[in-house]
């Protein structure tokens with residue numbers, strides 16, 4: 001489970017985030033390219049989901065992250 005205390009600094013504020021357990025597998029950016037991208041050391045959320053499709057993609061990215069590095073605070 002992702003830990004909000006270990007958020008990657010580049011994450012844009014909002015419910016979804018990546019933490020520092022990310023292993024840069026690129027899965028999230030494949031599943032939700034409108035929301036996740038590669039940073040210096042880790043992937044991160046560069047845009048929070050704005051429509052149903054993006055919400056669905058972000059949720060799928062969270063579920064498919066192999067190390068559970070994606071969190072959703074839900075607020």
Ligand code: SF4
Nearest residue numbers: 022023025026028065
């Ligand atoms: S799916 Fe998880 S481990 Fe893979 S790049 Fe995204 S946050 Fe990192």
